[in-house]
Amino acid sequence: MLGSTPRFLSYQAGESILHRLDARTKLLGTAVVVADALIASIPAGMAVAYALGLLIGLGAIHLLPALWRTLRPLLVLIALFGVLIVIITPGHALFRVGFIVASRPGLDLAIQLGLQSFLIIYTSSLLTLTTPPLAIAGALDWTLGFLRHLRFPVQDVIAMVAIGLTFVPLLIEETRKVIVAQRARGADLGMNAMLDENAMAALLIPLLLANLRRGEELAESMDARLYGVGERTSLHERHFRRDDLLAATVLAVFTATDVVISFWLHP
Amino acid sequence: MIAIEDATYRYGPGDEPAVRDVSVSVAPGEMVGIVGPNGSGKSTLSRLMKGLIVPEAGRVTVDGRDTRDDALGVRRLVGLVFQNPDSQIVNSVVEDEVAFGPENLGLPASEIRRRVDQALDTVGLRGRERAESHAQSMADKQRIALAAVLAMEPRYLILDEPTAWMEPAKRTHLLERIREWQQETGGGLVVVTHRMDEARACDRLYGMLHGRVDVEGFPDRVLGDAEVRRRLALDVPEAYALAESLRAAGLPVQPGQSVDVLAEELCPS
Amino acid sequence: MPILEHTGRQGLDVGPGEIVSVLGAPGSGKTELALELAFLKVPSHGEVLLRGINPLAQRRFFQLSSRPHDVTLLVQNAEDQLFARTVYDDVAFGPRHLGVAEDEVERRVIAALEAVGLGVGVRARSPFALSGGERRRVALAGVLAMEPVVLVLDEPTANLDPQARNEFLRFLAPLRGKSAIVWLTDSAREATLADRIYLLQNGMLQPVPAREALLTDWRRLAEAGIELPAVFQLARALDERGLILPPEGTPEAMRQAIINAWCESHAG
Numbered sequence: 173m174l175g176s177t178p179r180f181l182s183y184q185a186g187e188s189i190l191h192r193l194d195a196r197t198k199l200l201g202t203a204v205v206v207a208d209a210l211i212a213s214i215p216a217g218m219a220v221a222y223a224l225g226l227l228i229g230l231g232a233i234h235l236l237p238a239l240w241r242t243l244r245p246l247l248v249l250i251a252l253f254g255v256l257i258v259i260i261t262p263g264h265a266l267f268r269v270g271f272i273v274a275s276r277p278g279l280d281l282a283i284q285l286g287l288q289s290f291l292i293i294y295t296s297s298l299l300t301l302t303t304p305p306l307a308i309a310g311a312l313d314w315t316l317g318f319l320r321h322l323r324f325p326v327q328d329v330i331a332m333v334a335i336g337l338t339f340v341p342l343l344i345e346e347t348r349k350v351i352v353a354q355r356a357r358g359a360d361l362g363m364n365a366m367l368d369e370n371a372m373a374a375l376l377i378p379l380l381l382a383n384l385r386r387g388e389e390l391a392e393s394m395d396a397r398l399y400g401v402g403e404r405t406s407l408h409e410r411h412f413r414r415d416d417l418l419a420a421t422v423l424a425v426f427t428a429t430d431v432v433i434s435f436w437l438h439p
Numbered sequence: 440m441i442a443i444e445d446a447t448y449r450y451g452p453g454d455e456p457a458v459r460d461v462s463v464s465v466a467p468g469e470m471v472g473i474v475g476p477n478g479s480g481k482s483t484l485s486r487l488m489k490g491l492i493v494p495e496a497g498r499v500t501v502d503g504r505d506t507r508d509d510a511l512g513v514r515r516l517v518g519l520v521f522q523n524p525d526s527q528i529v530n531s532v533v534e535d536e537v538a539f540g541p542e543n544l545g546l547p548a549s550e551i552r553r554r555v556d557q558a559l560d561t562v563g564l565r566g567r568e569r570a571e572s573h574a575q576s577m578a579d580k581q582r583i584a585l586a587a588v589l590a591m592e593p594r595y596l597i598l599d600e601p602t603a604w605m606e607p608a609k610r611t612h613l614l615e616r617i618r619e620w621q622q623e624t625g626g627g628l629v630v631v632t633h634r635m636d637e638a639r640a641c642d643r644l645y646g647m648l649h650g651r652v653d654v655e656g657f658p659d660r661v662l663g664d665a666e667v668r669r670r671l672a673l674d675v676p677e678a679y680a681l682a683e684s685l686r687a688a689g690l691p692v693q694p695g696q697s698v699d700v701l702a703e704e705l706c707p708s
Numbered sequence: 709m710p711i712l713e714h715t716g717r718q719g720l721d722v723g724p725g726e727i728v729s730v731l732g733a734p735g736s737g738k739t740e741l742a743l744e745l746a747f748l749k750v751p752s753h754g755e756v757l758l759r760g761i762n763p764l765a766q767r768r769f770f771q772l773s774s775r776p777h778d779v780t781l782l783v784q785n786a787e788d789q790l791f792a793r794t795v796y797d798d799v800a801f802g803p804r805h806l807g808v809a810e811d812e813v814e815r816r817v818i819a820a821l822e823a824v825g826l827g828v829g830v831r832a833r834s835p836f837a838l839s840g841g842e843r844r845r846v847a848l849a850g851v852l853a854m855e856p857v858v859l860v861l862d863e864p865t866a867n868l869d870p871q872a873r874n875e876f877l878r879f880l881a882p883l884r885g886k887s888a889i890v891w892l893t894d895s896a897r898e899a900t901l902a903d904r905i906y907l908l909q910n911g912m913l914q915p916v917p918a919r920e921a922l923l924t925d926w927r928r929l930a931e932a933g934i935e936l937p938a939v940f941q942l943a944r945a946l947d948e949r950g951l952i953l954p955p956e957g958t959p960e961a962m963r964q965a966i967i968n969a970w971c972e973s974h975a976g
Contacts, residue, residue, distance in 0.1 A: 182531070183531040183532075183571070184571065185531070185532060185569055185570055185571035185574075187569070304530060304531040304532050304535060305531060306529070306530055306531075306535065307535075335529055338529060338530070338531055338573075341573060342525065342573065349783070350789060352743065352748055352783060353783040353786060353788075353789040354789060355748060355775065356746055356748060356780060356781035356782070356783055356851070357780055357781075357801065357802045357850050357851045357854060358777050358780065358801075358802030358803070358805050358806055358854050359801070359802070359805050360775070360805075368805075370801065370804070370805070371805065373791055373792070374789075374791050374792075374801060376791075377791035378788060378789045378790070378791050381788075382788060385526070386525070386526040389521060389523060389526035389527060390526050390527065390529065392486075392491060392521070393521055393526070393527035393529070393584075394529060395491060395514075396489055396491060396514060396518075396519050396521075396588075397539060397540035397543055397587065397588070397591060398511065398514055398515065398540065398543045398544060398591075399539075399543050400543070401511060401543060402543070402544075402545050403545050404542050404543055404545065405541075405542050405545050405546055405547060405548065405551065406538075406542055406548065406551075407534065407535065407538035407541075407542060407548055407551045407552060407555065408548070409548045476869060476871075477839070477840055477869055478839065576735070633869060669871075672869045672870060672871050673870070674869070674870050675870070676938070677937055677938030677939070678938040678941075678942075680938075681938045681939055681942065681963065684963060685963075685966070685967065688967045689971075690967065690970055698938055698941040698942050698945060699945060701942055701945075702942055702945035702946055702949060705946060705951070705966075705970055706946055706949040706950070706951050708949055
C-alpha cells in the first residue's frame, strides 16, 4: 500500500440523510439542481439555487470538508476560464490593460457560468459520494428504462460504466504504484518522460497489463456469479419513503421559487 | 459428483496444453486438495469444474450435467472463490457485494437478506454489512469474496488459495469455518493450495505437474514422500521439518504436528 | 560515517556495504519506510540523509526532482513492473535513462544478470515468457544495473513459492559488500541474515542490540506481531512447561539445545 488511496469522488460508506435517500431521488434531485442552476437569474435566482445546494450539503455535512478540499483546485480552473471569457467577449468596455479589453457582458457571462458550473459539479459530487455506483446504475436504469423498448441495452451499458467507476480508486492506486516502481529504478517520470518513448512504455505497459488482468478476472468473477443470465432482483427493495417525499417537496419549493424569481421578479 | 474425464485444455491455439488428459473426481461431503507449483494447471482445473471453460478433449460433468451443454446449470451448482480478492469485488458496500450473486439468481429480497446474513456469519463479518468493501484489509476482502460465493448456496465449493493473504492465526480459523459449512451442507469442497498444512487437512489429494496429475491419493501417502513434496513445490510448515529432524535425533515425536503438539509430546503436562 | 541515515522514527542508519534488516509485522508500515529511505516520499518526521546531506532539500527550483540515482528500491512484486521486449532492454532501462554510454550499459546489464544467476540465454527473451521467480530476479537485476550505493528491498521474497524463495535468497548473498542494503521483511528468519536488525512497530524503529538476541527475545517479537521460527515457538512452549533451555540465537543452535536438554532430562 502506498499510503492512503485518494478516493476522490467515489463512494464513501456512511449513514447520513443523503446516504439513506433512495438513489432515484438523489439522481432526479441532482438533475433538478442542474436545471435550477441553468435557469437561475443573477443574483436572486442563483442565491436560491445555492441555498438549495447548501441545504442538500447539510444532509451529508461530515463529507463537506473533504469535498471542499477536492473541489478547491477546480476553483482556480473556473477562475482562469472566467478571465478568458471576460477578455474574449465583445461589448461595452469596463477597463482596458494595454490591448486587453475587459467587457461588461463578458464579466456577467463569466460570473454566471462560473456559479453554474461550480454548483453542478458540487451537487453531482454529493451524489457519487453518497451513492454506490451500482445503485446509481439501478436508478439510471429505472429512469431510462423506456429506452429498453427501443432495444437499447440500457442495463448492460449502465452496469459497465458503474463498475468502471467502482474501480477508479484502484486504477489510481495502480498508477501510483507503477510510477513509484519505475522511479525507484532510476526513471524521472517528469515532463521529459512525455517525450521519451521508452519511459512512456515503462509506465504504460505495466499499467495496461495490470488492468487487462484485473478486467479479465473481474469479468470471470461476475460470470461465475451468474451475472446477466436472468432478470436481477435487489436486496434493497426500492421504495420511496417519507424522507424521499420530504426531499422532493424541498426540491419542488426551491425550484418554484427559483422559477418565479428568475422569470418574473428579477429576470 | 464433479467428474473431469481425460480433459485437455489450451488457452491459445498454438499453446502447450495447460492441462492434458486429466481425470479428477470430487464427491459430495469430500474435501479434495489440488497441489502443485505455479503454472502446473491448478487454476485451469478449477475453471473447468466451474464451467467457465470447456475442455477441447474429454469431458467435465457436475451431478450429471455436462459443462459443454449446460454451463449455466453447472455454474449454479459450483461456487468458485478466486485468488485475488481485489479483482472480484464489484460492489462498494460489503452487503451489496454478498447480495450480488443471489440478486443475479432473481431471488426475492427477503431470501437474499437471509442468505447475506448467513454468509457473513459463516465468514465472521456480521456487523460490517455497511462497510466499504474496497477499503477493507486484503484478508477481510478475501472473506467478503468467500461470503459472496457462499450466499449463492453452491453444492460444491472451490477455493483457489483461500488463505494466501492471511496471517497464520486467521488462516486456521477460516478453514475451520469452511469445514463447518461443509458439515452443515454436505457439500463437496476443492482446495487449491501450495501450503502443506492445508493439503494435510484434505481427504484426498491430486498433485499437478506440467498440466498432468503427477500423484494422487491420501495426504499421508502423497505428503510423506520428501521427493514428492519437493517436486510439487509444497510450502512445508517449519514445524513439520522440525518434527522430522527431532525424530531423526531420536526424540519421541510424530511427524506432521503443530508446535503445541510437539511440546506436549516432549514434555507432557 | 553512515552512508544513509533516517533521523525520524527514532532513527536508522546503514554503513557502506552493510546489510541492515527491518523486521515488521504485516501492516506495520514497511512500504512507507522503504519509500522514505529511497527518497520517493518525504518523511513526515525527520529527514533521510545520504552521505550526511538531504538531497531532496538541495533541489533547485527548475528541477522536477533531485532524487539521487544511486539509491534504488526493489518494490514489492517488482516483476509486475517489467515492460520491455527483451530481458536485456528491461535491465538496461535505468542506466539508459541516466544517459550512460551504450558499451557501459552492456557491461552493467551483463554483470547484473550474472549476479542474479541469469545467463546469456535469457537476454534476448521476453521477460513475460519467464517464470515468476525468474522475473523477480530480472527486476532485481534492473535495480542492480543502476550500480546503487544503497539498495532498499521491500519484502523481496513475498509471494514466491518456497523453491523460488530459496533461490532468490541465494542470489542476495553475494551482494554483500557491494552496496549497502536495507532489507524490509516480516520473516524473523530472513531478518537474521543481516548484519544488524531493527524492529519496526507502530512506525517506530528500535535497534536490536545483538543479532543473536533477537530470536531469544520472544516477548518483544510477539509484541511486534512477528511470527517466530518454529524451533523458537517450541522452545517457548517447552520453557513454559519447565524444561530449562540456554538462550541460543540461531535456529540450528536452538534445535540442538532442545535435543540436548531433552536427552539430559530423560537420562536418569
